[in-house]
Amino acid sequence: MTGSEMAARKCVVGAMESRVDEIADRWVQLQMEQGAVHTGMRESELREEADALVAAVAAGLESPLPVERIVTSYADLQRAVTQLSLRRARGGESPTATSLAVLALKEALLEAVQERTQDSGELFSAALLINQLLDAAGALSFDTYVEGREEIIRRQSRQLLELSTPVVRLWRQVLGVPLIGTLDTARTQVVMENLLQAIQDQEATVAIIDITGVPTVDTAVAQHLMQTVNAVRLMGADCIISGIRPPIAQTIAQLGIDLSTIMTRATLADALSEAIKLTAGPLPVAAPAPR
Structure with missing residues (x-):
């Protein structure tokens, strides 16, 4: 750490020592004035966020870490920035607004430094330090926000897939999966997981897989169906595919797809009738009439 950096850190830490609460208040005020928050966060929530981040900045500057590593290596500061970004990502805030909210802390810190010293050299060094520190914090908040939003999107996509592939109980020991739309790899995986879990539970x-609502069946879709059927069989259950309409039957035949090992029926009613037969068991043997 160079002498100029040490002096700049001492200047900023000195300006923050007795004014942590004021800096936090000023940062909240700046965010609200600049419109950096659009998610309806209450002022008390912003203040709680500000207290944690400002305290972490002060503690990080007092650590022996070089300024370029404080944000990523000082645990409390990294956690404060990450939690702020994730909270706003979940609230629907934009990544730009989230980064600007972090960067607004620059102005609050510079105001505190200006009240401590009027020396132009000290002010310049302190400004460079604050910019370097909070630019890193802004970059971390942006990256965290993007990762957080991607995780939210993945979770929502998963939930939509599960909602679009329900497993329903049609009869005693008979389950049905009505499929609507395109059957791709991700959706097949969800169908398989939900169906196998329902078979066990x-x-x-x-299990009846009804493809009446599947617009087309190509080689990939047929492969996905066969994988699901094989998984069901490994669970010790029979699988019937229903909804084989004439156009789909013709397409399957033209593609040379072999579904001969899979039980198929034209309609869900036909499949359910077959399933009832499969679950009925042998007929009881009548007792001989008494003599």
Whole structure:
């Protein structure tokens, strides 16, 4: 650490020592004035956020870490920036507004330094330090926000997939999966997981996969269906595919897709009728009439 950096850190830390609360208040005020918050966060929530981040900045500057590593290596500061970004990502705030909210702390810190010293050299060094520190914090908040939003999108996509592939109980020991739309790899995985779990939970012996709502069946879709059927069989259950309409039957035949090992039916009603037969078991043997 160079002498000029040490002096600049001492100047900024000195300006923050007795004014942490004032700096936090000023930062909240700046965010509200600049419109850096649009998610309806209450002022008390902003203040709690500000207290944590300002305290972490002060503690990080007092650490022996070089300024370029404080944000990423000082745990409390990294945690404060990360939590701020994730909270705003979940609230629907934009990444730009989130980064600007972090960068607004620059102005609050510079005002505090200006009240401590009027020396132009000290002010310049302190400004460079604050810019370097909070630019790194802004970059971390942006990266964290993007990762957080991607995780939210993945979770929501998963939830939509689960909602679009329900497993329903049609009859005693008979489950049904009505499919609507395109069947891709991700959706097949969700269908398979949900169906296998339902077979275990409900002790089902027959599963009906209805593809009436699937617009087309190509080689990839057929492969996905066969994977699901094989997984169901490994669970000890029978699988029936229903909804084989004439155009789909013709396409399957033209593509040379072999579904001969899979039980298929034209309609869901036909498949359910077959499933009832499969679960009915052998008919009881009548007792001989008494003599």
